[in-house]
Amino acid sequence: MLNAIIVDDEKHCQDRLLLLLNAFDTVLVLNVASSYEEGLAAIKKYSPHVVFLDVQLHDRTGFELLQAVPDINFEVIFTTGYDTYALEAFKFSALDYLLKPIAEEDLHTALEKLTKKVSLQEISKKMEVLFHNLEGQKASDFQKIAVPTVDGLSMIAIYDIVRCQSDVNYTHLYLKGDRKLTVAKTLKYFEALLEKHHFYRAHQSHLINLTCVDKYVKGKGGYALMNDGSHIEVAVRRKEDFLKKLMG
Numbered sequence: 001m002l003n004a005i006i007v008d009d010e011k012h013c014q015d016r017l018l019l020l021l022n023a024f025d026t027v028l029v030l031n032v033a034s035s036y037e038e039g040l041a042a043i044k045k046y047s048p049h050v051v052f053l054d055v056q057l058h059d060r061t062g063f064e065l066l067q068a069v070p071d072i073n074f075e076v077i078f079t080t081g082y083d084t085y086a087l088e089a090f091k092f093s094a095l096d097y098l099l100k101p102i103a104e105e106d107l108h109t110a111l112e113k114l115t116k117k118v119s120l121q122e123i124s125k126k127m128e129v130l131f132h133n134l135e136g137q138k139a140s141d142f143q144k145i146a147v148p149t150v151d152g153l154s155m156i157a158i159y160d161i162v163r164c165q166s167d168v169n170y171t172h173l174y175l176k177g178d179r180k181l182t183v184a185k186t187l188k189y190f191e192a193l194l195e196k197h198h199f200y201r202a203h204q205s206h207l208i209n210l211t212c213v214d215k216y217v218k219g220k221g222g223y224a225l226m227n228d229g230s231h232i233e234v235a236v237r238r239k240e241d242f243l244k245k246l247m248g
Contacts, residue, residue: 002114005046006032007039007062008054008079013100017052017079020107027111036060040068048074050114052098055080063134072127073120077110088139091193093130094146094153122153129155140196147173147183154181158197162228164190164207174228176212200245202234210246 004027008014014032021027030046033039036057043051043065053062053076066072078097080086090097096110126146133142147154156175165172166187173181173190191199191207198210208224215225222239223231234242 002027002049002111003046004029004050004052005039005042005048006052007034007042007057007065008032008052009034009057010054013054013079013102017102017107020102020104023104024108024111036065039065043069043074050075050077052077052079054078055083055086063130066127067131072123075114075118075123085139088142088193089130089133092133092142092145093126094148095126095130119152125153125155142197145193147181147185149181149183156181158194159209159211161194161199162209162212162226163230163232164194164199166205174230176228178228200242202232202238202242204235206232208232213246216243216246 004021006014006017006029008017011034014034018029018032021029030048031042033042039051039053039057051074053065055062055078057065062078066076076095078086078090078095079100079102080097081100087097096113098106098110129144129146132144136142143158145156145158147156156173160176161173162176163174164187165174167182169184169186171183171185171187171190173183175181187205187207191201194207199207200210202208202224208226212227213224214227216234217223217225220236221233223233225231
């Protein structure tokens with residue numbers, strides 16, 4: 001049984017989530033809070049397993065609430081209307097979120113993920129990435145990304161990623177210092193996350209960091225020489241656009 005708390009400043013949103021959660025016999029809602037202050041008090045009192053947390057709480061935010069919690073030893077599922085900046089922040093930190101109005105199927109998916117045991121260290125890493133990135137004013141200011149690997153969760157500085165190489169449903173991340181990580185995410189996933197951070201899909205199987213390109217070698221089989229020594233082919237149909245992006 002998962003002990004849960006709902007923190008949301010809108011009554012109809014509270015009622016909607018309560019109604020949906022009542023259909024799950026694995027979740028027990030211990031408290032429903034309507035403000036930053038009530039939410040913080042409820043977390044300290046009940047020590048929940050999971051908190052459903054609204055991003056906007058009157059004139060405060062759910063992010064501020066989390067920063068006020070001494071030890072975050074619970075899972076967080078954010079609830080929000082469509083907010084591009086917030087959604088990007090969640091994706092970069094590998095945190096779960098539900099878009100309002102919350103759909104039953106989306107809630108079911110989120111709860112299924114909670115059945116997998118997550119260490120306090122992983123929760124801490126996710127929060128660290130979230131708070132670090134939220135110091136910026138826009139998504140393109142984000143500096144770190146949390147990626148799930150075979151042995152847990154890795155926190156990576158975006159500027160350390162030299163290139164990403166597709167391997168069916170996996171992606172190999174090649175990092176500065178001759179490091180490599182294999183992640184159970186597609187290259188398309190990383191392209192969507194990193195395209196605002198000077199990354200470019202040079203080829204069907206490669207996403208490269210433009211700041212790590214040392215040289216472009218012309219020719220029919222033109223390629224980018226990366227600062228890790230790798231030669232990455234640039235697709236013919238992408239060459240013109242690639243050169244524009246590379247030059248600024």
